Amino acid sequence: MFEFGILGPVEVRADGVPVPISAAKLRTLLAALLLRPNRTVPTTTLIEQVWGDQLPQRGVAALQNYVMRLRQALGESLIRTTPGGYSIALSATQLDLTRFTQLTTEAAAAGPGTRSRLLTAALDLWRGPALVGVPSPVLQRAEVPRLEELRLTAVEMRIDADLELGRHADLVPELWSLTAQHPLRERFWHQLMLALRRSGRRAEALAAYRSAAEVLSEELGLDPGPELREQFAAILQAS
Structure with missing residues (x-):
């Protein structure tokens, strides 16, 4: 059985054995x-x-040639010709993105313990930035940010679940790292302040708020949003 990965470098495995897709345009078509x-x-x-701004003179014929080559690598049954285009026929377990979506959907309706476990499993499917090895400006511009937003939302959900489970102190190092990597993402700052406050680290929580306010002002010209302000008020009231 074929398995496919796009949450990281594009990869193909047949019964666990890597299937090389060496041509860049073939990887792009597959992705x-x-x-x-x-x-x-x-x-x-x-x-x-596949071609971006450098369209071939006979685009349909060129695409048909690449579809034929991809079928040679993957077999005739997976890639189907349909009215107006092509599709790849996969079961729910054959693609990491599909498994990620299923796990995050299940997690949204679960209690905190199960939610944390399911989201951890979903995030473990990521092997790096999505669509590595796909030199398509169109996909890199349109799809990579969309997929990264799905990943970051799942991280936020998993941290929320862990906060509900009382894992405040354990989350602090990870949240400091996340706020450094994504300083304009207010949710991570809010989670960091909450984890610090519940760990009894009031001074650090206030410092986190000041850092968030500074970066939002400098980069976006904005004040902290309602969640951050409410968390700031909660820290002050706890003094």
């Missing part, structure tokens, strides 16, 4: 199909995503 599994991706969309 474009994997981003919409079991759905038709229009021919015009695939041509744009």
Whole structure:
């Protein structure tokens, strides 16, 4: 059985054995199909995503050639010709993005312990930034930020679950790192302040608020949002 990964470098495995997809445009075509599994991706969309601004003179014929080469690597049954385009037929377990989506959906309806476990499993599917090795400006511009937002939202959800479970002190180092990596993401600052406050580290929580306020002002010209202000008030009231 084939398994596919796009949450990191694009990879293909057949019964656990790596299947090399060495040509950059083949990887791009595969990624474009994997981003919409079991759905038709229009021919015009695939041509744009594979070739970008450097469209071949005979785009449809060039795409057909690459589809043929991809079928040679993966077999005839996975990639299907559909009215107006192509699709890749996959089960729910064959693609890391599908498994990630299923786990995060299940987690949203679960209690904190199960939610933390499911989200940890979902995040473990990531092997690095999405779509590594896919030199498509179109996909890098449109899809990579979308996928990264899904990952960061899952991180936030997992931290919320761990906060509900009382793991405040354990979360502080991770949250300091996350606020350094994503200083404009207010949710991480809020979670850091909450973890510090509940760990009895009031001075550090106030320092975190000042850092958040400074970076938001300098980078965006904005004051902290309602969540941060409420957390700041809670810290002051706890003094």
